[in-house]
Amino acid sequence: MTLTRPHARAIVAAAIVLLTFDLLVFAAGESPWIALSRGLAGSLGTAYGVGQVLYKATSLAIAGAAFSVAYRAGLFNVGLEGQLSLAALASGVVGARLGWAPWWLALPLAVAAAVAVGGAWAAIAAWLRVAFGAHEVITTILLNRLADALIPLALAHGLGDGGVRTGDVAHAATIPRLSTLTHALAGSAASLAVVLAVLTPALLDRWERRSIAGRELGLVGPSPDACRAAGVPVARRLFAALTLSGALAGLTACGVVLGYKGHYELGMTAGTGFAGIAVGLLGRGRPLGLLAAALLVGALQQAGLVLNASVPKEATDVLFGVVILAVAIAGRREEAR
Amino acid sequence: MRIDARRLTKRYGGLVALDDVSVELAPGKITAVLGENGAGKSTLLKLLGGLEPATSGEVVLDGRARERWTLADARDAGVFVVHQHFSLVPSFTGLQNLMLGDEPVGPLGALRPRPLRDRAERTMREAGLGVDLGARVSAMSLGERQRLEILRVLVRGATTLLFDEPTATQTRGEASRLYAMMRRLADGGATVTVVTHHLDEVVAHADAVVVLRRGRRAFAGGVRDKTIDELARLALGDAPSAVTPPPLDHDAPIALELDALRGRRVDVPSLRVRRGEIVGVAGVDGNGQDELVELISGLSTALGGRVLLDGASLDGLDVAARRAAGLGTVFADRHRFGVVMGATVHDNLMLGELGGDEAARARARLLASGASPARPELPIEAFSGGNQQKIVLARALDRRLVALVVAQPTRGIDAAAAADVRRRLARAATDGSAILLLSSDLDELRQLSHRLIVLHRGRVVAELAPDVDEAALGRAMLGASAA
Structure with missing residues (x-):
């Protein structure tokens, strides 16, 4: 069958995406060709657009890596969303109180706050899983809701400026924008956090291949019973995987709060965690796969923003879903038994 | 139906599981496929049953080479693999398991089990299979589950049955009953093939034998063309000697x-x-x-x-x-x-x-x-x-x-x-x-x-x-x- 050949599947998948795009844009009363060229121009056609794509891809790549490390151990972390938003709050709160510190102290402290809070929030679900067998999908969803409720409460009572945001992060605790390096990216939100986006998946991959704990994660995932019977500390590995996943979700928050906005405000990271799950699944946990998936999703999001005036956001969301399905179909590996 | 494998080869990555193997399976006969672990027995069965595509070679039905040989093609031709691990739903009754995936429906989509039940009971009488169709699978013995699995493929029109190590977890008595049932199927014109590594079963029950060794065909012919010792050597190399425990020191700690x-x-x-x-x-x-x-x-x-x-x-x-x-x-x-x-x-x-x-x-x-x-x-x-x-x-x-x-x-x-x-x-x-x-x-x-x-x-x-x-x-x- 032709459909079983990889390149044939890729062509079919691309055709499905284009067709869906055409239909959606037609339905919105636009010409697909014009919309396509405007979307491309706005995302990849200008230096500013590229900068925006890089900014979005930075968060997505790290969030994708966060999802992947738990997934490797057989855990499905739906809680990236809550871990991310609490970590973003923490980096904003801590960052705003670091006016006294030099940059080499302020920046690590703000990042550490985000990573610690993200990890701690995930550790709750990890503990419930290891100690009571409570499924992490359920507990992380509940913890997402809890985070949604806790954040406005905290902002209103002491941690924020009394409204919906924290104070401004001290300049010393911010991550420099890329626009300070090249004038072409002026106004773009991309920051040096992009380095983290490249390094995180690569370092994580290295850890998963080389270290004992990392390799055992990949064995615990498919067969926890065999691992337990062989004396692998399964509970400890599961706990570490989910906690590390949350900590990386915390790292994701830094690009947004410390690299772009300079403060945290309510709802600022909404959707990044869920998009990170898609990136993690598309990228199959491999470093280059995660980067490619992050760039793809980032470009789609940016193009969607550009077209927002003429094509409703819901339409680009539908397209986003279709793209994920199409990539999943095209990338399916041959069943080798 | 006569089913032949012609020069079948199967590679998994760099591993050659089956290497240029040809066999001829005749209707009315029980053919045993004998060999040690990893000799390629299960692989041969999977290729014949259309469960996996061959790397090269072809399956020939009644003298006609089949270019395509998928699971659906095999089923259309009445070729079924009976697996060692049964695929039955424990909470369903025997009849419900028979219907599963092939539900007989009347007008308006209502389930009509009656004709299927009649057909199943006729098949059971003909093949000498005893299964209580009303009992839940979870309450059935292993032997009864196996008979249900066989009944299922027969009801779906199996004329060629490929058994994958059916006696691996059975006692000798259960195995004998199973072979008696296979004999009735063969006498009724079915093509029966059994993968096993029990030499005594082969000698006692099979008509023809194919011996595989490290993915290659070591022998194919009538069971009585070779002595037991010769078959054993073909399949396993030299006969293994019995092992005894070391002498026991009664004062050891x-x-x-x-x-x-x-x-x-x-x-x-x-x-x-x-x-x-x-x-x-x-x-x-x-x-x-x-x-x-x-x-x-x-x-x-x-x-x-x-x-x-x-x-x-x-x-x-x-x-x-x-x-x-x-x-x-x-x-x-x-x-x-x-x-x-x-x-x-x-x-x-x-x-x-x-x-x-x-x-x-x-x-x-x-x-x-x-x-x-x-x-x-x-x-x-x-x-x-x-x-x-x-x-x-x-x-x-x-x-x-x-x-x-x-x-x-x-x-x-x-x-x-x-x-x-x-x-x-x-x-x-x-x-x-x-x-x-x-x-x-x-x-x-x-x-x-x-x-x-x-x-x-x-x-x-x-x-x-x-x-x-x-x-x-x-x-x-x-x-x-x-x-």
Whole structure:
């Protein structure tokens, strides 16, 4: 069958995406060709657009890596969303109180706050899983809701400026924008956090291949019973995987709060965690796969923003879903038994 | 229908599972496919049944070569594989399982089981299959489940039946009944093929035999064209010699002791195994054997009592700590507790002991295991079940153990490999390990053990000498002497 050949599947998948795009844009009363060229121009056609794509891809790549490390151990972390938003709050709160510190102290402290809070929030679900067998999908969803409720409460009572945001992060605790390096990216939100986006998946991959704990994660995932019977500390590995996943979700928050906005405000990271799950699944946990998936999703999001005036956001969301399905179909590996 | 394999070859990555094999399966006959683990028996069956595509070669039906041979093509042609592991829904009745995936519906989409039931009952009469269609599968014996599985393919129009090791977990009596049923099918014109590594079954029941050895055809012809010894040599190489346990030193120190050990389903007041002693544990499957192994290994926690290794209590130690103290464990359920599917042979050999000089240790274990090919980078799925078992054993037997608890070490592996495993166990005893051997193979228990204990409903109901007669052992296993 032709459909079983990889390149044939890729062509079919691309055709499905284009067709869906055409239909959606037609339905919105636009010409697909014009919309396509405007979307491309706005995302990849200008230096500013590229900068925006890089900014979005930075968060997505790290969030994708966060999802992947738990997934490797057989855990499905739906809680990236809550871990991310609490970590973003923490980096904003801590960052705003670091006016006294030099940059080499302020920046690590703000990042550490985000990573610690993200990890701690995930550790709750990890503990419930290891100690009571409570499924992490359920507990992380509940913890997402809890985070949604806790954040406005905290902002209103002491941690924020009394409204919906924290104070401004001290300049010393911010991550420099890329626009300070090249004038072409002026106004773009991309920051040096992009380095983290490249390094995180690569370092994580290295850890998963080389270290004992990392390799055992990949064995615990498919067969926890065999691992337990062989004396692998399964509970400890599961706990570490989910906690590390949350900590990386915390790292994701830094690009947004410390690299772009300079403060945290309510709802600022909404959707990044869920998009990170898609990136993690598309990228199959491999470093280059995660980067490619992050760039793809980032470009789609940016193009969607550009077209927002003429094509409703819901339409680009539908397209986003279709793209994920199409990539999943095209990338399916041959069943080798 | 006559079905021929013409020059079939199957490669998995770099591994050649089947190499240029041609066979001819004639209707009205029982053809046995004989060979040791990894000889390519199951692969041949999968290719003939359309479950996997061949790398090269073709399937020929009644003289017509079929270019495409998928599962759907095979079913259309009435060719069905009857698997060793049944695919039945336990909570459904026999009839519901027959309907599943092929539901007979009347107008308005209502289920109409009546015609199917009539057809099934006719088929049962013709083939001599007894299945209670109204009973739930969960209440059926293994033999009845197997008959239901066969009935299902017959009802769907099977004229060629390919059995994958149907007698692997059966007693001799059950196997004979199964072969009698196959004979009726063959007499009715069906093409019957059986994969097995039991030579005695082949000689007693088959008309023709195909011998595979390392993926190649070693022989094909009538069963009576060769003597039993010749067939054995073709399939296995030289006959394996019987293994005996090393002489027992009655003054050797106690290495493994169970002291009032109690779990949910087992209760062992006292059991002492000396260094160099092999104690066989007999019992019908499901009488607490699995939990006993889990309790000793530290995988589950005892409700009471202690396990002592060299006189020291293992209380509160986890699996890894018990292993470090000199305890080796091999679990009966290889798929669940033995191997990690999806991982490499290397990772499976080193599971729980990653780090250090891994490459060299893995290589040494692989060589000692006798599993082939000796390529640690291959995925474990590329190995046959018997070779996987050898890898699991190699992991436990790698070092000098104080005590070894091993369950079903030779289940599902061929005679040569089994003899090899028994030799390794005997050698471990010679080296001073205390061995607790749980097995449903009574010959193995009697051959290897210094003494036998019998588990019935979680309790030790008898202690017997290994040369006890089989009837007395059987009575004890059924709990007769418990009263």
